[in-house]
Amino acid sequence: MRTHGTRLLVLAVLALGVYWNTFDSPFLFDDLTSVLGNPLIRISEFDLGRLYLAATESWPEKRPVAHLSFALNYYFGGYDVTGYHLVNTLAHIATTFLAYALALGLFRELEALPNERWRLAPERAGGLALAAAALFAAHPIQIQTVTYLYQRSNGFAVMFYLAAFLLYVRGRKSGTPSIRWSLWICGALSWLLALGSKQLAITLPAAILLYEYYFPRDLDTDWLRANALRIALAGAGVAAAILLIFGFDHVVDAVFSMYDEKDFTLGERLLTQLRVVALYVSLLVLPLPSRLNVIHDMPLSQSLFDPISTLTSMLFLLGLAAIGLWSMRRARLVSFCIAWFFLHLALESSFLALDLIYEHRLYLPMCAVVLLPAWALGTIPLSERNATTVALIAVLLLATASVSRNRIWQDHGRLWNDVLAKNPNSAVAQHNIGYQAATQGRFVEAEAHFREAVRIQPRDLRARKDLGLALSAQGKHYEAIEFLSEVVRMKPDYADGHLGLGRAWFDTGRLGDAEKSLRRALELDPANPVTHEHLGATLGGLGKTAEAIAMMERALEIDPLYTPAREGLRALKAGRGRAVPQR
Numbered sequence: 001m002r003t004h005g006t007r008l009l010v011l012a013v014l015a016l017g018v019y020w021n022t023f024d025s026p027f028l029f030d031d032l033t034s035v036l037g038n039p040l041i042r043i044s045e046f047d048l049g050r051l052y053l054a055a056t057e058s059w060p061e062k063r064p065v066a067h068l069s070f071a072l073n074y075y076f077g078g079y080d081v082t083g084y085h086l087v088n089t090l091a092h093i094a095t096t097f098l099a100y101a102l103a104l105g106l107f108r109e110l111e112a113l114p115n116e117r118w119r120l121a122p123e124r125a126g127g128l129a130l131a132a133a134a135l136f137a138a139h140p141i142q143i144q145t146v147t148y149l150y151q152r153s154n155g156f157a158v159m160f161y162l163a164a165f166l167l168y169v170r171g172r173k174s175g176t177p178s179i180r181w182s183l184w185i186c187g188a189l190s191w192l193l194a195l196g197s198k199q200l201a202i203t204l205p206a207a208i209l210l211y212e213y214y215f216p217r218d219l220d221t222d223w224l225r226a227n228a229l230r231i232a233l234a235g236a237g238v239a240a241a242i243l244l245i246f247g248f249d250h251v252v253d254a255v256f257s258m259y260d261e262k263d264f265t266l267g268e269r270l271l272t273q274l275r276v277v278a279l280y281v282s283l284l285v286l287p288l289p290s291r292l293n294v295i296h297d298m299p300l301s302q303s304l305f306d307p308i309s310t311l312t313s314m315l316f317l318l319g320l321a322a323i324g325l326w327s328m329r330r331a332r333l334v335s336f337c338i339a340w341f342f343l344h345l346a347l348e349s350s351f352l353a354l355d356l357i358y359e360h361r362l363y364l365p366m367c368a369v370v371l372l373p374a375w376a377l378g379t380i381p382l383s384e385r386n387a388t389t390v391a392l393i394a395v396l397l398l399a400t401a402s403v404s405r406n407r408i409w410q411d412h413g414r415l416w417n418d419v420l421a422k423n424p425n426s427a428v429a430q431h432n433i434g435y436q437a438a439t440q441g442r443f444v445e446a447e448a449h450f451r452e453a454v455r456i457q458p459r460d461l462r463a464r465k466d467l468g469l470a471l472s473a474q475g476k477h478y479e480a481i482e483f484l485s486e487v488v489r490m491k492p493d494y495a496d497g498h499l500g501l502g503r504a505w506f507d508t509g510r511l512g513d514a515e516k517s518l519r520r521a522l523e524l525d526p527a528n529p530v531t532h533e534h535l536g537a538t539l540g541g542l543g544k545t546a547e548a549i550a551m552m553e554r555a556l557e558i559d560p561l562y563t564p565a566r567e568g569l570r571a572l573k574a575g576r577g578r579a580v581p582q583r
Contacts, residue, residue, distance in 0.1 A: 007130045008097055014395070015093045015137040018402045022147045023085045025409045029294065029432060030150045034059065034070075036079065039529045039559035041071040057527045065160075065196040066153035084149050091155045092137070092146045098162035099367050100133035105169060106371060107378075109215040110333060118331050120378040127384075131391040132374035136366055138398040140287040140405050144294070144360035147409045151360045153198045158364045160194035161201045163187070168208055172216065199347075200364065205238050206343055214336045219328060258353030261491065263459055264300050266351060271301035271310055273349045276357045278313035280345070281320070284362065284369055287398070289405040290422075294415065296357045297423035333375050340368035412436050427457035435466060443473045461487055465500045472504045480504045488517075495525035499534065506538055514538045529555035533565040540572050548572050 027036050035041065040054040054071035055064035069087060077083035107125040110116050120128060136142070145151045145158075167187030174180040194201035209231060217223045224231075259266060276298060283291060301310040324338035344364045348354055373394070377387040408418050413436070419429040434449030450467035453460055464487045472480035481504045487497040502517035518535040525531060536551030549572050555565035 003126060007100065007126065007133075010130065011096050011100060011133050011137055012093050014134055014399065015089065015096055018138055018399050019085070019089045019092070019146055019406065021403060022089075022406050022409060023082045025085065025147060025406070026081060026412055027079075027084075027149060028409065028412055028415060029148060031148070032435065034150050035084070038067075038070070039562060040527060041067065041074050042559055042561050043071045043075040044560060046075065053527070063153045063196065063198060065193055066150075066156055066198070069152065069156070081149075084152075085147070088146050088149060088152050088155060091152065091159050092142065095155065095159045095162060095363075095367075096133050096137040098159065098166060099136045099370065100129050101166055102162060102367060103129035103132040103371050103374060105166065106215070106333065106336070107375070113215070113218060113332065115218075115329070116332055118333070118375075118379045120375065124378050124384065127388070128374040128378045131377065131388075131395070132370045134391070134395045135370040135373065135398065138395050138402055139284075139366065139370070140289065140292055140398060140402040141283055141359050141362050141366065143292070143402060143405055143409070144358065145363045147406055148294075148360065154200070154360050154363055157194045157198035157201050158367070160190045160197060161204055161364065162367060164190035164194060164204055165207055165211075169211065200344075202238070203343060203347065205234065207340070210336070210339055210343065214328075214332060214339075219332075261459060261461065262353050263457055264356070266353075268300045268302065269353070269356065270351065271303065272298060272356055274310055274313040274317060275301060277345060277349050278309075278316050279357070280362055280365075281316075283359065284366070287401060289401055289408075292359065292405055293422045294359075294419050295423055295426045295428045297425055298356050333371060337368040337372050341365045425456055427453040427460055427463060430456065431460065431463045431466065434463075434470070438466065438470055438473070443470045446470045447474070459490070461491055461494055461497065464490075465494075465497050468504060469500050472500075472507050477504055477508045481508070493524055495521045495528065495531070498524065499528070499531050502531075502534060502538070506534065506541075511538050511541045515542065527558060529559040529562045529565060532558070533562065533568055536565070536572070537568055540568075545572060 038054075038058050040050075040058050043050050043054065051068060051071055055068040058067040058070075070084075073084050073087060104125060107120050107129055108122075110119040111122055111125070113119065145155045164187040167183045167190060171180045171183030171187065174183060191201060191204050194204070213219065213224060262269075264272070279296070279298075299307070301307065304311045304314065320338060321342070324335045324342075326335075327338075328335040345361065348361045374391070377391060382390070408415055413433070416429045416433045416436075419426050420433075423429065430449045430453035434446040434453065437443075437449065438446035447467065447470045450463050450470055453463035454467060457463065464483055468480040468483035468487065471477075471483065481501065484497060484501040484504055488494060488501055491497060498517045498521035502514045502521060505511070505514035505517055515535065515538050518531060518538055521528070521531045522535060532551045532555035536548045536555065539545075539548035539551060549569060552565050552569035552572060555562055556569065559565075
């Protein structure tokens, strides 16, 4: 036990050392909208009702655990970024501990298999598990989960997912029914927390089945065949539960309707993912900071031959799968890790209309991938001292690369200019540079970046909306209205589009049109204090003072610290009628 404690301490120090230079990194990317721009997390008093609202009503939806953690972060430290990074890093340390437990457990499973040729010496299993977990802790591919604050949702999901998996395994090995069921109940609760962090956790039953088949059932195809119906029914039950939790309409929308807003079709996405997954493999093997990017340049595949790398990627992945099948009875851990890798990319790299590529999607696949180099060190003819030296050099190289890469995340401009240098066609980078310029009042510069983002990705509604707002801020009201009207035509249920259009109508003095747009925005997003404040200002201008005051008061109920609503309410109560909304 003392040895395990020492190893965990080493892993904790390693992870802290890798991410120590991120604790003053600013809010970036989706942090600006989902954390800084989310009024629901601004909890100034410990109020269970407001915490519930923050957990359940924040965007993106269906991630209550992550949103609740952001609300608690705000309660204890406001927008002091250090606290947010500390939570992310502590979650990464906890996940690293779980990766150590996973590695140690699977290495010991190999010892118990009668026909396994490549089992590890029992006395070396702990040290090799430490090496695997150290590779996990230090690998630069983890940065997008740990340093990128909003991806705490991904980090939490993987942390609770691994805990649930290991509780199942531990419960299965317990000879006492009461202990077994206690562990399994705790595992089920942990799985619910994982699902409440990010939907990727739905693959846990498949991961448990994979473990059962490879290890306790010793690749017994008769067992698999005999239990096929039970497995299918269990899978159907899990699917039904997921549909119940997340909503049938939401799931169907995620699969089909989201393609209406994308610049690619289902077929193009599936073809392109062949190249994406092949790139993921290369990034795991060679994670140079120069190869890492927030937004990778990934042109669409139109066919297997356009570009030809689609075909070569498919052949590479088929070869990897063939190695997994070939090694099932020859080198079982290799086969299991390959299966784990493909399983945990199956959702985000298949038919769902998600963005094509993000490095944080490798966080869960990495939990098993890091077992392979550690296992190799224990099976090749290499002395323990030399194996330790190799592992130490690998970990130090990865840690150095991570520290270097994390410096890019210390500044908004540095990060997005790094993206543009590696990917000049990134509409997301153009949009984020423009957004930063707009928040600093540099609207001419912001307009140029937003126009470039729209040119690269014509169906990017957020870029179009922000372009309209930048135009309006420069007094180009009618051009702004033209852009914003196009946004709500493209997506009639886009609340922010209607909000932006209402602001533009207000700026031209057409308060009736502003009221109509803002009421529609409020229908679509009733928890946005900015919409209430703008509608209150508009109603005040129309002489509807009582309703205007009610709108301002409602904005302050949602966000007691929202200064524009407080100032607007003061103006309305003072009888000045028309408050001016915040831009």
